[in-house]
Amino acid sequence: RKEVEQDPGPFNVPEGATVAFNCTYSNSASQSFFWYRQDCRKEPKLLMSVYSSGNEDGRFTAQLNRASQYISLLIRDSKLSDSATYLCVVLTTDSWGKFQFGAGTQVVVTP
C-alpha cells in the first residue's frame, strides 16, 4: 500500500465551478501536510500548507482530518489557469524529514 494515495482523476471542471478531492495517508506519525501544484513539464510548486484547523487561501481551502488520516483540497470558482496536477505531500517525522508524495490528482478546467 502506498503511503500517500490520491485519486488520479482527471477531474473535468467547468470554469466557475467548485471541485474538491482528497488524499489519504497511512503513517500516523505524519506531521506536516502540503498541497503542491505541478504544471506539465514543470517543477512542483507549493500551493499551500495544511494546518490542523483547516485553512483557506483565496479560492483554495485545505482541510486535515487526523482521525481518518486524510487531507482535502477544495477549489472554488475554478479558473482555466487552475488546470494542473495537484500533489498531496506528507512529511513524517519518523523518517528524518522525508517528503512523501502522492501520485497527483489531475484537474482540467474547461471553458
Next chain:
Amino acid sequence: DTAVSQTPKYLVTQMGNDKSIKCEQNLGHDTMYWYKQDSKKFLKIMFSYNNKELIINETVPNRFSPKSPDKAHLNLHINSLELGDSAVYFCASSQDRTGGQNTEAFFGQGTRLTVV
C-alpha cells in the same frame, strides 16, 4: 534570483555513459534532496542531505552517487547509465525537515534525462 537551480535542464546521453547533474540553492536552507519523477509522474525521494551529511538513501543503485561540497550544493553523479534511468530528476531544499513552521520544500526546475 532563482532559489533552487539545477543544470542541465535537458540531458540526452548513451547507455553506459557517466553524467552529472548540479544543484545549488540560495535560500540558506540546511537540507537538500534529490527526487526522481518517472514516466508515471510519481515523485520518489532518492537522497537527502542535511548540512552536507547524508540522511536518507532510499535504496538507490550505487551507480548514483550524490555529493554535497557545502550545504548550498548537492550534485548527483550517475555511472554506467541505463535506459531505465530516463526520468526527470528534481533537486529540492527545505529549511526544516522535522515538521516545524518552515518545512516546505522548494524545487528546482528539473533535469530531463534521456538515455538512448
